[in-house]
Amino acid sequence: MIRIENVSYQYPFSDRQVIRNITLEIQKGEHIAILGANGSGKSTLTRLLNGLLFPQTGSIQVDGLLTTNSKTIGDIRRKVQIVFQNPDNQIVGTTLEEDIRFGLSNIGFPIEEIESQVNHVLKLVGLEGQQRKSVHALSGGEKQKLALASVLALSPQYLILDEATAMLDPGSRRQFLQTIQQIRSDEQRSIVTVTHYFDEVVNVDRIVLLKEGQIERIAEPQQLIQHPEVLEACGVELPYLPAIAQQLRTIGIKVNPFPTIQELVDVLCR
């Protein structure tokens, strides 16, 4: 479990708190989403979770270990792995294979299993057969896939995805969401998804809405979808079908707030 207690954070040389008094627990096996406008503090919060940044007030514990304890920070960084918003910030190898191997060696992954793990994760993200390709010859989406593969390879206990699918094509995005669902079925692992798109997180356990560094609301997707005004104030657009359901409800037509196309079509047959 990650326990965030009364955490505030201000960047050095800045006069503004960008995380303000946040308290939140991320349970083992839980999938949480963080949504909010640009600059609301999503990435900052994720960087606090694995001790890349330290809170000025409050505390963060990962499985009982404080992120500010230098003796255990190594453990924490192994447990909590982030796929960063910009893949160039984390690609370290010169070939795809080297990049994935690097992280694996770092965590002491059994040497004889490294190769099959590399092949496994490349396949997961749809880059199979490209292990010897240079990272400089990757397209934008391929770079993002590599960043995902390198972190997936480590099977972290806490997987943090900071807009990690923004550059994927629709097919790859759907495939990746399926991979995430599989990881989720492992009750020992937790996932935190940061995104600007509500439709990518309709299946999560809880959504945390951030606004100007504070928690505006924590709710299940099914509940949150009924408050489009709250979402919109946080820079989040209602997905297409719920948006139509919403408009229909304002004119008195009862329909599921999270409808399928069929459910909307059924309205016409009433």
Add this chain to the structure above:
Amino acid sequence: MQIILQSVYFSYDKVNKKKFKYDDYTVKNINMHIQQGEFIAIAGHSGSGKSTLIQLIKGLFSPTEGTLLLAGENPWDRQQRRCTQQKGNKTQFDSIGLVFQYPEHQLFAATVYEDIAFGPTQQVKQEVLDRPAEQWVQERVKRAMQKMNLEDERFQDSNPFDLSGGERRRVAIAGVLAAEPQILILDEPTAGMDHFARTSLFQTLHQLNQQENVTIILVSHRLEEILAHASRLMLMGDGQILRDGDPRKLLADFAFLESIQMEKIEPMQFSIALAEFGISVQDPSNVSEVSQAIKNYLTATAR
């Protein structure tokens, strides 16, 4: 400025100084005509060659084979010097603004203001101005910042590297807008943007397109976005342009989309379902229009 590509092929092998092999073309047999003032989208699977193609148009690479014509001239024509020189030191490529897929890599200045002012400051040296240079630059920067929702005072003097991912991206786009190009190419511009920023970006694009006749070329994986905004779509796969036409027609061909790793999108599916009830909508991505059409149908059938 008209853009024409005639049988254009491009291989990175030459750029990477490797031996050239015939089957290593990254983009192949590209033929296109784009008129000034069009609003075009390009979509295709990851690695299909979208970013490569638009960098060819911007002149960052030259075609390995085939011809690129801008305003009827070949800017690479070696007979007419390396890059055709127009008045001042300008080439046709300078009239094209390109927002890269990861535009934050282009940021370099110490403050947001300086970064956005870079383009206009270069232009000051090349153009005849109707007012003091400093004021001219300032006005352009201000306009560009407004267009990207960066009016908040804290932005102007902050270091672009101290901004959030989405904020940085908006600064980078403002930098391209500030040069006020005739042709604006954007590579996945909305990735990382919140809903406010996306809405104002598209308002800006339509305004530039309709009022100033700027050509817009939008590369995007968000097919909903394309359906809502573009009037022409090019679908790419394996380095080729596979389809070129009306987004509403192309995005309704679900079988084809699936075959190129694209997905059917809800607005399209729903409008097809509505059509079976005789309900037709102009713009399936317009939620109010669709809801109104449903409401009208229900009122009519209730009688």
